[in-house]
Amino acid sequence: MPPPVRIVALGGLGEIGMNCMAVEAEGRIAVVDCGVMFPNESIGVDVIVPDLTWLVERKEQVGAIYVTHGHEDHIGALPQLLRRVKAPVYVAPFARALLEARLREAGIAADLRTVRPGEVRGAGADSPISAEFIAVTHSIPDACALAISTPQGVLLHSGDFKIDEAPVGGWKMDLARIGALGRAGVRLLLSDSTNSERPGTSLSESAVGVALDQAFENAQGRIFAACFASNVHRIQQVADAARGLGRRLALLGRSMESNVRLAMELGYLKLAGWQLCSLEEARRLPPRELCVLTTGTQGEPRSALARLARGEHPELSLSPGDLVVLSSRFIPGNEVAIGQVVNELTRLGAEVAYEDLRPLHVSGHAHEAEQRRLIALARPEHFVPVHGEFRQLARHAAHAAKEGVAHRHLIVDGEVLELSDAGARVLEERLPVGRVYAERDASGAEIGELVVKDRRLLAESGLCIVVVAVDRASGAVVRGPEIFARGVAGFEGCEDALRGEALRALDELSGPARENQGEVQEALRLAVRRWFRRVGGRKPSVLPVVLEL
Structure with missing residues (x-):
């Protein structure tokens, strides 16, 4: 009896971007893409990458990284992965050139291996997983789908695609090969859902x-x-x-x-x-x-x-x-x-x-009719929509139902779909996945959740700084409090009231508490926050500074 195969969703299922998936069989792992997502808020963060903990903990089992194409949402997080996981990266020429430049900037040495459509690459000497690269059309040269051979049959991963009958350059989508795979038997189709809500077909480039x-x-x-x-x-x-x-x-x-x-x-x-x-x-x-x-x-x-x-x-x-x-x-x-x-x-x-009445832009992603055409060609036993927000995944699953696919599975980041001889099921245990904020410089430094939370709070409510000088021996106030604010609504003209609130809080402290710098700081912080909440319902961040003289 063939062993089960697990499809691990690490990113891109439930959001646009950050695409990353793993296929696991017999203790061996192959990774498909590892991309970034760009934040849509101004918090001083360059990119968002998937939480790669699950892969890093199993780095000895990773035998290959397969790249479908060179867009940032598919290769942008590879520097973060390749710092910690050493595995050969199989990639088409243009994506390889883009990735080489990114890795060179980051100072990372990697084993990059060029592939072209029609070529098959294994995921390690003792791995039961291999992938055939298949030409597709997209808004970047050398885009590929993957026919991944596993103990549970062929998993066809579309990558990002559209069916462009008159592309400007490069190869056309190899529909004949996909049709041949469909006739031979595709166990599972994982397909790009980006434009599942758009009817008809996309315009040609x-x-x-x-x-x-x-x-x-x-x-x-x-x-x-x-x-x-x-x-x-x-x-x-x-x-x-x-x-x-x-x-x-x-x-x-x-x-x-x-x-x-x-x-x-x-x-x-x-x-x-x-x-x-x-x-x-x-x-x-x-x-x-x-x-x-x-x-x-x-x-x-x-x-x-x-x-x-x-x-x-x-x-x-x-x-x-x-x-x-x-x-x-x-x-x-x-x-x-x-x-x-x-x-x-x-x-x-x-x-x-x-883009209005003239097609100054056309999408690189398939619309509904193209998605359904791919499903009809592949004839999959099971279907998983990928690359999209949940509503887009759900709509794509509905397209698959119209094409007669009986077994459809909506999974999101952190979920694992297991294929076995008994069928397919989503495992109960969810993986610890999420979003990691990172710098885009050579260091690729990660920015902690608390830092991002503080930045959001500062952006929403501003910062108020309270400075007071106290006698080191007695704790008596020598100077201040002085109040400064940045980005705090309702501050101007209220400095004296805030100063009075802070002084009353200090007067209420006991003698021993006055000699404890932490107690003084906390009293100042609470007093200022209490005043803002009482007067205007605002909650700025408060930074108390106590100077001992």
Whole structure:
């Protein structure tokens, strides 16, 4: 009797981003992707990564890490994992190049092994797990699905995909291979749920080229085109539209510069020899001869586009009559930040074009009809929707039901699905998973939950500092209290009342308590918090400082 196989959800099931999954069989483990999620609140945190404790505790059992593609939500947390888990990483060429740069910045040595569609890679010499890489289309070159062979049959992991019949570059989705797997028997399909709520099919990437041509044609000034730096096919179409009008191409933003040059070196991006220009050359060009490729489609405050909108970019500035094209979707949660950038661009006199009646952007994720087509081809016995918030997972499971899949399993981060000869079941025990806040610098330092909690509290209610000087011997107040506040509503004009509240609290302390610095600090903290709560219902953080003289 074949041993059971466990599918371990570590991230990406219940949220968009932070994708990470493990497959366990006979004490051996293979990992599929390890990505980040970007916070949608301003708490000084660069990225959110999955809690990798479960993998680290079993690091000797991990025989392979399989990467479906090079987006940050699939590879961004690999530096954190590879610091602690040493296993070969099987990855297609473009994703490998992106990952190499990230690991080089972090000072991490890793065993990266290039794979291409059709190739099979095992998860270690004594592992019963192996994976075949299958070409799919997505908004980045070299995206792959995985046909993972296990003792319980084939697990087909779609990766991120869309069925694009007319891709701009790279390979087409290998529907024939998926159909062949379906006829042979797919035990479990795990499929991208991002656009499960969108009916029909997604537009082809090639449709964007026509829209860009139309948008660029009537531009009288310079053109600033913003898109994701990893979307090489979109960058190619921007370059083609600019070349058709005799415009040279300048690059703004660190990731845009590095990804364009990387894509050119690998042959994924083809520019005319005369087209690429430096920012110094760009400043001298007539407006109708320049197109600028920039980052910042999501309103990121430190991005090149946001700095242009604020008039703070050191290299270039916007002028009335310039055209700004946002060739991306507005990711939920970023609408306010994007709207602010659009307002600032418009205030500078620029014309701003974004996805409305013209397809200046198309999604890289399958819509409902494409998801159902994949299910019909794969003919899975069991189905697990992945990569999405819970409502998207549930909608995708409903699509599978319409395609006749009888066994559908909705699992979220921390849950384990076990496949055995008896069927499939979700284990009762949940794993200790969660979100870990981290810096994006070379250290990858983790930021503790308490630090994040304190930052949220400070952002919501502000900080009040109470400083008092006391006699070391008697505890008598020598000077103060002095009250300072940052970000506290209702503070101005109330300093004397707060000072009085603090002094009364000190007067009420007993002699021994006055000589205890901790007691004095706590009395000051409680007194100030009590005053704010009584007067305005506010609860700022209070930091008491006691100086002994």
